[in-house]
Amino acid sequence: MIKTFDVAAIRKDFPIFETGIAYLDSANTSQRPRQVTGAMLEYFEKFNSNIHRAAYRIAEEATVRYEATREKVRELINASSTKEVIYTRGTTEGINLVAYSWGRKHVKQGDLIVLTIIDHHSNIVPWQILAAEKGATIEYVDIDERGELRQDQFRKLLERSPKLVAFGQVSNALGTINPATEMVAAAKTAGATVLVDGAQGAPHQGVDVRALGCDFYAFSGHKMLGPTGAGILYGRRELLEAMDPFMSGGDMIKTVRVEGTTYHDLPWKFEAGTQAIAEVIGLGAAVDYLTALGMDAVRAHEREITEYAFEALSDIEGLTLYGPPPSRRAGVISFSIEGIHPHDLATIADRDQVCLRAGHHCAMPLMTRLGVAATARASFYVYTQKDEVDRLVGSIKEAQRIFA
Amino acid sequence: MSSTAADDQFYREYILDHYKNPRNFGRLENPDISHEEDNPLCGDVIGMDFRVKDGVIEDIRFHGRGCAISQASASLLTERLKGLRLEDAKKIGKADVLGELGIDISPARIKCALLSLKVLKVGAYGLAGNDEDEE
Known part of the structure; x- marks a missing residue:
């Protein structure tokens, strides 16, 4: 069901718009509503303390709020268990965690890793490092003239039985929505482990990780109304159980003896050191906010703005859309x-x-493929209104006047 | 809400002129020094070819692609370098280049403005066999 979407009311939750900015860079980082900053402030002012160890009341409160985000995220992405929801600093850390803890164990010399030419550097560089270390090969799925992944080439690469397939649900540079469910199914049939970069997918399209069928799904809180420094790695439980820790130290252990250490259970095995407590609590508030709006409504609103902007920009002479x-x-x-x-x-x-x-846009292989050094990029979110697009059109015309 | 005044101040006529009609643009055949640098933030590239005779920059060309600021800055710099002693060219610094541009450059764009200077420094010092810290 698509609810009615009141952008004016939504914008009232975002004090930054009182400055008069037109914010068209949400694919980079989103703005955060009062509900998010308020939840963080409440932690700092009312129950600031460390989690998982102290026996006093405010520390229990902090722990409960911190862990509550996990269940909110589990529900948002439809994971089977909160054991499959790992807190990270963001998408980059999530992918690095998998490349390190899963990749080092399973990727061997001569193995094939399949990526795509439109992937973000965060979903390329960790695999390049792993491939160089292990002597594995990387192949990139190309795009067609419309900026969509060449599925024929992808299927051909799958015939070579890749060990890993990793791609973005949505391209941050082109906005392309990849047919992720079909791609994951094909890759799984080919026997690959599959990681989906959800940095642009989770905030805008939403995800049901079980319906998607991937093994890993990484995303960032700061692109979905949450603060920087808190993100999520979803992983299928049996894979996570078999993986060694990414980082080690406090909080990720069960017992430490001089002879050796046993690791904590999931999900804490992957959460070493004092965590970003306020940020995780803020992320929980962001999930609440998005859940209240409804991801269907978020998608519908973005579609409307995107169509409006596409139309408006298409009318400008000398403008090329990618x-x-x-x-x-x-x-x-x-x-x-x-x-x-x-x-x-x-x-x-x-x-x-x-x-x-x-x-x-951290997608240099794509820029090279398109034959450009850089592009301008406008991106939208729940609070974007048509007036902001109109202001962009005004700025473009002004630039054309100056450079005429 | 026109911002014409502010824009015109930033994109002054001579900067736009150097951008649209860059001086000394192109390549030299068999240059004595040839060096290229890029701005990793935006992928812009500027390269310079020098012909040096008796320690004097006899001829110079620049090539590459980039924004108005980086291109105008390179164009202005080549005008200044032509006929200059290489030793004197090495003394050109940030303040000289920014002064020549004559506009307020925001921190986000400073790398654009100084890309050509980086080409000069690394290129010229490279020939002299010295290492030079980047700006």
Whole structure:
């Protein structure tokens, strides 16, 4: 069911909009509502303490709030158990955890790892390091003219029985929504372990990890209304059980003797050291906020804004849009303007308080594939309104006037 | 809510002129020094070719791609370098380049403005056989 979506009411929860900015960089990091910052502030002011060890009341409160986020996230992504929900600093750490703890154990010389040309550096570099260390090979699935993954080539690569397949649910640079469920099913049939980078998927499309069928799914809290420094790695329990810790030290142990150590149970085995307690509590509040809106409604709103922006930008002369049509993309639009470098456009937009991303979007292999050094990128979220898109169009026209 | 005044101050006419009609743009055949640097933040690239005779920069060309700030900065720098003694060229610093641009450069864009200087420094010092810390 799609609820009615009141953007004006939503924006009232985000004090930053009182500054007058048009914020079109949510794929980079989202804004955070009062509910999130409030939950964090409440921790600092009312029950600031360390979790899992102290016997006094405020520490129990902190522990309960900290662990409550796990169940909220489990429900949001439909994991079977909170044991499968690991706190990380973000997507990058989640992928590195898998590359280190799973990859070092299972990837061997001559193995094949399949990635895609549109992946974020976070889902490329850890695998490159692992492949170099183990003598494994990496192949990249290419895109077609519309910026969509070439499924024929992907199927061909699967015939070579890759050990691992890793790809993003949604491209951060092009907005392409990959057919993740079909791709995971095909990769699993081919015997691969599958990691899905959900950095752009979880906040905007939502995910049901059991329906998706992947082995690992990593995402960041700060792109979904939460604070920086708190993210999630979902992993299938039997895989996580068989993996060694990523980091070691306090909190991830059961017993430590001079002869050796036994590790803590899931999920704490992967959570060494004092955790980002306030951030995890903030992430819980962000999940509450998104759950109250409903992911269907979030998707529908982003679709409406994306269609509106796609239309408005298409009308501008000398503007090139990259990636698929709005029906097949998330709320991300990458583009370039003839004769104007994206950095210059972003500087001019900034003069109008329009926050626009310019650069390679941590997807340099894709930029090389497209034959560009950089693009400008506008991205949207629950609070984006059409007026912000109109302001972007105004800034682009101003830039064209200056550079004419 | 036009911001024309602010933009025109930033994208001054001569900067746009150097961007659209860059001076000394292209390549030299058999240069004595040739060096290229990129800005990893945005993937922009600038390279310079030098012909040096008796310690003097006799001819210079730059190539690459980038924003108005990096291109104008490179164009202005080549104008200044042509005919200069290499030893004197090495003395050119950040303040000189930013002064020549004559606009307020935000921290986010400072690397754009100084990319060509980095090419000069690493290139020129490379020929002299010395290491030079990056800016």
